Structure formats: C-alpha cells, structure tokens
Amino acid sequence: MSVEPFNRLVKLAARAFYDDITTKAENQPKNGRSDNRGIAVVILDALTRRQWVREEDLAKDLKLHSKQLRRTLRFFEEEKLITRDHRKETAKGAKIYNAAVAATIDGQQTGREGDEKVKMHTHSYCCLDYAQIYDVVRYRLHRMRKKLKDELDNKNTVLEYICPNCGKRYNALDALRLISMDDEDFHCEICNGVLEVDSGKLASQEIGDGDDNAKRRHRDKLEDLLKKMEVQLKPLMEQLNRVKDLPVPEFGNLQAWEARASAAARAANGDLSNDPSKSSQGLGFGGTPMPFLGETKVEVAFSGLEEKGNIKSEGASAPLKVLPPWMIKQGMNLTKEQRGEVKEEGKMDGSRAPAGASDEKKSATEKHDEKNIQDEYVKAYYAALLQRQREQEVSVKKEEELPNSNPLSGDYGTSNERQVGMKSKREDEDDGDDVEWEEEATAGNTSKPFKVNDLNVQADADDATGDDEDDDGIDWE
Amino acid sequence: MFFHIVLERNMQLHPRHFGRDLREKLVSKLMKDVEGTCSGRHGFIVAITGIESVGKGLIREGTGFVTFPVKYQCVVFRPFKGEILEAVVTMVNKMGFFAEAGPVQIFVSNHLIPDDMEFQSGDIPNYTTSDGSVKIQKDNEVRLKIIGTRVDATEIFCIGTIKDDFLGVISDPSATT
Numbered sequence: 001m002s003v004e005p006f007n008r009l010v011k012l013a014a015r016a017f018y019d020d021i022t023t024k025a026e027n028q029p030k031n032g033r034s035d036n037r038g039i040a041v042v043i044l045d046a047l048t049r050r051q052w053v054r055e056e057d058l059a060k061d062l063k064l065h066s067k068q069l070r071r072t073l074r075f076f077e078e079e080k081l082i083t084r085d086h087r088k089e090t091a092k093g094a095k096i097y098n099a100a101v102a103a104t105i106d107g108q109q110t111g112r113e114g115d116e117k118v119k120m121h122t123h124s125y126c127c128l129d130y131a132q133i134y135d136v137v138r139y140r141l142h143r144m145r146k147k148l149k150d151e152l153d154n155k156n157t158v159l160e161y162i163c164p165n166c167g168k169r170y171n172a173l174d175a176l177r178l179i180s181m182d183d184e185d186f187h188c189e190i191c192n193g194v195l196e197v198d199s200g201k202l203a204s205q206e207i208g209d210g211d212d213n214a215k216r217r218h219r220d221k222l223e224d225l226l227k228k229m230e231v232q233l234k235p236l237m238e239q240l241n242r243v244k245d246l247p248v249p250e251f252g253n254l255q256a257w258e259a260r261a262s263a264a265a266r267a268a269n270g271d272l273s274n275d276p277s278k279s280s281q282g283l284g285f286g287g288t289p290m291p292f293l294g295e296t297k298v299e300v301a302f303s304g305l306e307e308k309g310n311i312k313s314e315g316a317s318a319p320l321k322v323l324p325p326w327m328i329k330q331g332m333n334l335t336k337e338q339r340g341e342v343k344e345e346g347k348m349d350g351s352r353a354p355a356g357a358s359d360e361k362k363s364a365t366e367k368h369d370e371k372n373i374q375d376e377y378v379k380a381y382y383a384a385l386l387q388r389q390r391e392q393e394v395s396v397k398k399e400e401e402l403p404n405s406n407p408l409s410g411d412y413g414t415s416n417e418r419q420v421g422m423k424s425k426r427e428d429e430d431d432g433d434d435v436e437w438e439e440e441a442t443a444g445n446t447s448k449p450f451k452v453n454d455l456n457v458q459a460d461a462d463d464a465t466g467d468d469e470d471d472d473g474i475d476w477e
Numbered sequence: 478m479f480f481h482i483v484l485e486r487n488m489q490l491h492p493r494h495f496g497r498d499l500r501e502k503l504v505s506k507l508m509k510d511v512e513g514t515c516s517g518r519h520g521f522i523v524a525i526t527g528i529e530s531v532g533k534g535l536i537r538e539g540t541g542f543v544t545f546p547v548k549y550q551c552v553v554f555r556p557f558k559g560e561i562l563e564a565v566v567t568m569v570n571k572m573g574f575f576a577e578a579g580p581v582q583i584f585v586s587n588h589l590i591p592d593d594m595e596f597q598s599g600d601i602p603n604y605t606t607s608d609g610s611v612k613i614q615k616d617n618e619v620r621l622k623i624i625g626t627r628v629d630a631t632e633i634f635c636i637g638t639i640k641d642d643f644l645g646v647i648s649d650p651s652a653t654t
Contacts, residue, residue, distance in 0.1 A: 158625045158636060159586045172636040173627040175584040176575070184570030184602070197588075 003249045005242055006130045007048040010081075012236045013137045014044040021075065039064070043072055044128075047082065052127040052257050073126050080136045085125045085254040127257070131248040138240060141233065148226045152219065161186055165193035478557055482519065483529055485548045486511065490534070492541040504528060507547055513580070517628045520555025521580045556581050556623050556635050563647065564637070566617045569602045576619060582634055585621060589638035591645070611646055618648045 018040040046062055047053070055073060059066040076082045159172045168190055170178060178186035178195065186195040251257045486507065494502040508525050515521045529548035536543050556562065556578070564576035564583055573586035587596065587604075594604040594613065603614035613619065621637035621644055639645045 159588055172584055172586050173625055173634055175572070175586070175636070176582055176634055179568075179570070179572075179575075184572065184598075186572055 009239045009243055010044055010048050012239055014041045016236050040072055047128050051251050052125050052254050055124045080132050082126050083129045086122050089123050125254050127251055152222045160198040161195040162198040163188035163193050163195055165191045480553050483550050488545045488547050489542045515631055517630045519553045523552040523554050526550045556626055558623055558626055560623045563620050566615055571596050583637045585637045589640050591640050613646055617646050620644050620647050
C-alpha cells in the first residue's frame with residue numbers, strides 16, 4: 001500500500017484546481033497583504049506528508065492562523081478532498097502535564113482530581129481521503145470535458161435570457177410565459193423589456209445575433225480551450241491512470257487509525273519499555289503520533305523521561321555512542337532520582353487512557369529489568385576495576401614504585417562509592433590523570449631528594465668540598 | 478413516455494345521482510375530472526382504461542354529498558430528459574419555435590436548430606436551409622429530443638433540440654399537398 005502515487009495525484013490536483021483558491025470573507029477588502037492564494041496548495045501538500053493530524057498542530061506546523069486553516073479545511077471538506085473528525089477531549093496535553101508535575105511535587109496522587117477538573121475541548125482532526133479524491137478528480141475532469149464538448153456542439157444547453165433593463169434572468173424553460181402575441185420577441189415579465197440571449201457560458205462574444213462568423217469564432221475558441229485543457233491536465237490524467245489499479249491507501253476513521261498507529265509503533269519499537277507509556281500518553285492527551293515524521297523514534301531512547309531525558313540524551317548522545325554498553329545503562333541509573341516523578345506520571349496516564357491500563361505492569365517489569373541491568377553493571381564494573389587494578393599494578397611495578405600504588409587503589413574504592421554514571425568516565429580519566437600525576441609526583445619525589453642533595457651539596461660546597469662550585473666560588477670571590 | 482398505472486382518487490357525488498346507475502355516473506364524472514389533467518408526479522393523465530375498485534361511500538354531513546375512494550387504471554404521459562418525441566410545430570419566431578407533442582409544449586430555441594437553417598420572417602415565418610430543401614414552419618411535424626423539462630404541480634414544459642442526428646422535419650404537409 002504505497003501512498004506516493006496518490007500523494008502525487010493530490011499535489012497535481014492541488015496545483016491544477018486549487019492554485020488560486022482564496023478563502024476570504026466577502027466583506028474583507030482585497031489588498032495585497034491578505035491575499036492568501038496558494039495556501040490551499042500548501043495545506044494539501046502538508047497533508048500528504050501526514051495521516052490524521054490535529055488541526056491545531058497543523059496550523060502550528062504551517063505557521064498559519066488556525067482560523068484561516070480551518071476555513072480552508074472546511075472548503076476542502078466540501079470539495080470532498082479530506083475527511084474531518086471532531087471529538088471532545090480533555091484539554092491540551094501541556095495542561096495535563098503541568099498538573100501532573102504539580103501533583104508529583106506535592107507528593108500526593110492528586111492527579112486524578114486535576115484530571116476531572118480539566119475542561120473538555122473539542123478538537124478537530126483531518127485527513128486526506130484518497131479514495132474520494134481519486135473519484136472527485138475524475139468527476140471534475142469529466143464534467144469539465146463534458147461542459148466544453150456540449151458547448152462545442154451546442155448540445156444539451158439550456159439557453160438563458162436576460163432582461164437588459166432590470167437584469168432579470170430567464171431560461172428557455174420559461175419561454176412559454178415570455179412569448180408575447182404582439183411581436184416575436186420574448187418580453188420581461190416585470191418591465192416588459194425585450195429579452196436578450198445571455199451567452200455567458202464560456203465564450204462571451206455576441207453569438208446571440210446568429211452571426212455566422214461569430215459562431216465560428218466561438219467554436220474555435222471552445223476547441224482551443226478543450227485542446228489546452230487536454231494538454232495542461234495531461235500529467236494529472238496520466239497520474240489518474242497510473243493510480244487506477246493501485247490499492248487505495250485507507251486510514252479508516254480517526255479511532256481506528258489511532259489504534260492501528262499506536263500498535264504499529266509498539267511493534268516497531270519492540271519491547272522498549274518506553275514506548276507503551278509514550279503511546280498511551282499520546283492517546284490520553286489526544287496528541288496525534290505521527291509515524292511518518294519519524295521524530296518519535298528518535299526520542300524513544302530513554303524510558304519515560306520526557307523532558308529531562310530528552311535534553312540529556314541530546315547532550316550525551318554523542319559520548320554515549322562510543323561508550324561500552326554498560327555505561328549507557330548507568331545513564332538510567334543516574335536519573336534514578338527522577339524515577340519517582342516519572343512513574344507517577346505514567347500512572348496518571350494509565351488512569352486516563354484505557355490503552356495505558358497495562359502500563360503500570362509494564363513499568364514494573366521494566367523496573368525489574370532495570371535492577372538486573374544494574375546488577376550486571378555492577379559486576380561488569382567490578383570486573384573492569386579489577387582488571388584495571390592489575391594493569392595498574394603491572395605498570396607500577398615496571399616503574400618500581402610499589403608504595404605509591406596503594407593510595408591509588410584506595411582512590412578506586414572511593415570512586416566505587418560514587419555511582420555517578422557520566423561522571424564516572426571522567427573519573428576514570430581522572431584516575432588516569434592521577435596515575436600520571438602520581439608519576440609526576442614520584443618524579444618530583446625523586447627529584448626532591450636530588451634537590452635536597454643539591455642543597456646539601458651546596459651547603460657542603462659552602463663548607464668545603466665540590467670541584468665545580470669551588471671554581472665558581474673562586475671566580476666570584 | 479407512456480405508463481399504465483393505477484391511481485386513486487376520492488370522488489364526491491351529488492345525491493341526485495344516487496340510484497340505479499350510480500356507478501356509471503361515478504365513472505363518467507371521474508373521466509371528466511381527471512382526463513387531460515397533469516400532475517407533476519405522474520405526468521399527463523391521457524385516458525382512464527378501467528376501474529379497479531370503488532370503496533365504501535361516506536356521506537358528508539350537511540351537504541349530503543358522498544365521497545367514494547376510487548381506484549382506477551389510466552395511461553399517463555410523462556416526458557423525460559433525453560427522450561425523442563415527435564411533435565407538431567405550433568409557432569415559429571426568431572427566438573426559435575414551439576411545438577406540441579400531445580399535451581406537452583416544447584420550445585426549441587434557435588441555438589438548438591442546426592446552424593445551416595436560417596430564420597425567414599414574412600407571412601409564414603419559418604426556418605429554412607440555405608438550399609431551401611428543408612423548411613420548418615407552422616404545422617410541420619418534427620422529431621426532436623428533449624433536453625430539459627420543467628415539472629410544476631400542474632404543468633410540464635420542455636425544451637428540445639433538433640441539432641442532432643436524425644432529428645428535424647419528418648413530414649411537411651405543405652410539401653405533400
């Protein structure tokens with residue numbers, strides 16, 4: 001089920017038919033600034049990149065005023081290009097989220113009350129209806145062609161007559177009432193003026209007088225128009241033909257689509273503990289997950305840490321990649337103080353959205369997993385420590401500075417106590433530095449006796465023996 | 478298009494007709510009342526072909542009139558868009574011509590007359606081809622196609638075209654005589 005050819009169809013149709021649609025109230029003056037032609041195309045294009053989308057989100061993405069967007073969308077709904085769905089939901093996710101944060105700070109489970117207090121808002125969603133678009137475009141083309149062809153051979157057209165005096169319009173079906181016995185003309189019922197044929201169809205020339213030349217010109221013009229239409233709409237027609245045998249992408253109604261999308265997202269992300277909570281959150285807040293945008297996938301790396309996790313992951317993602325896997329796990333360990341807050345959030349989600357009912361259980365298992373991971377990590381860490389120590393000892397032995405190695409190992413012990421994920425790496429580096437520093441220190445140590453010796457020597461020299469200083473001393477003296 | 482259908486009507490009968498030939502009186506009154514009328518739903522009622530049933534009469538208080546529900550079979554004529562009809566020309570003017578197919582009035586405007594026919598005013602206004610071989614004037618029979626209908630509650634009006642294959646004059650009484 002590929003959407004691409006259909007999207008192309010939509011784009012072509014948008015440019016062909018909705019290029020100069022302006023959704024403006026009649027009372028607004030026409031000036032250059034409020035000219036919003038082309039917006040329709042932009043909106044349709046944006047919709048081809050989405051499935052179901054909340055109109056507010058769409059407005060935000062397009063940087064449009066939501067009123068303007070809604071007006072255009074209503075127009076498209078009338079044109080049968082999109083389907084819309086309106087439903088009552090709790091207020092914005094941000095509000096609920098704030099309530100949740102406040103509740104966690106208080107340390108009480110007041111989130112539920114807050115939830116009930118939140119007002120219900122009607123949110124609108126819209127989605128392209130590809131099956132209908134296909135039909136609508138085909139019908140439109142058919143009507144265009146039929147109108148031109150009919151006009152071309154003057155078939156099946158009901159003539160219109162217009163009164164030049166009062167502007168009243170009649171059509172040929174009124175003919176019987178309009179005929180007067182005095183002369184052969186049609187007369188207006190109101191002002192008794194002589195009616196004229198209104199040729200306001202496509203060609204506005206004077207075809208009413210039955211002039212042969214004019215008729216021919218009219219015909220030529222129509223033929224030209226028809227030809228032009230065929231040429232200009234050729235890509236659209238080709239696309240229609242291409243799409244003809246393809247299965248139409250069907251999103252179903254909003255609920256069905258949402259259920260499907262969240263299920264798909266869960267399947268795609270496997271048993272990553274974060275995902276169910278996230279998707280349920282999306283449902284609960286009425287946010288529409290947009291699988292096509294792919295941004296959810298990026299953020300799924302950490303469990304439930306919406307705001308802090310994101311910032312951190314962005315900052316730490318680069319170094320995390322090069323770290324061994326157990327380091328990444330420690331990143332979770334690091335944020336453990338945030339754990340409580342996060343979990344309460346998850347719980348409230350569960351109470352709100354039915355889909356999130358299994359959420360708690362999952363988070364529990366997830367926590368269990370986390371414990372295991374922690375244990376594993378600790379083991380690995382100790383193993384690494386041991387190895388490191390041995391290496392250290394070897395290197396130290398090489399330098400034959402055994403007494404100095406003892407304080408080093410003590411230092412390791414302290415680092416063991418501080419479980420500070422990210423920092424531990426730096427600490428390791430510090431350890432390395434320590435070693436170096438220690439080596440320098442030892443060098444200093446070794447040099448210090450020398451200096452002392454030197455001093456002694458100098459002192460000695462002052463006293464008596466020392467050939468070099470003797471010479472200097474002699475020179476100086 | 479003609480249809481043979483069953484319709485129902487409540488007939489009011491004057492008490493003076495109550496007697497041996499009440500039924501005949503009822504039918505003759507029904508024919509007088511109904512035949513030739515037009516309803517928007519069924520079209521023109523051309524003829525009553527039979528009586529299905531006559532229900533129980535109900536005497537009206539005060540007047541003595543009796544109401545009989547009568548079911549009757551009838552032929553109706555209703556023109557449809559796209560239908561081909563044969564009609565008699567009744568009037569020709571520069572706007573086009575009017576024709577009648579039975580009870581139905583049809584207007585054919587000059588745009589729906591073939592381009593090679595020109596209006597000739599004069600004693601007998603007519604549309605004539607440039608070589609004069611075909612002439613449309615009063616009392617000619619033409620075959621035309623209905624392209625639009627206006628159906629009111631009590632009348633039907635059509636517009637037609639003769640600008641198509643096999644349409645136009647089918648007999649010219651002036652030519653045969």
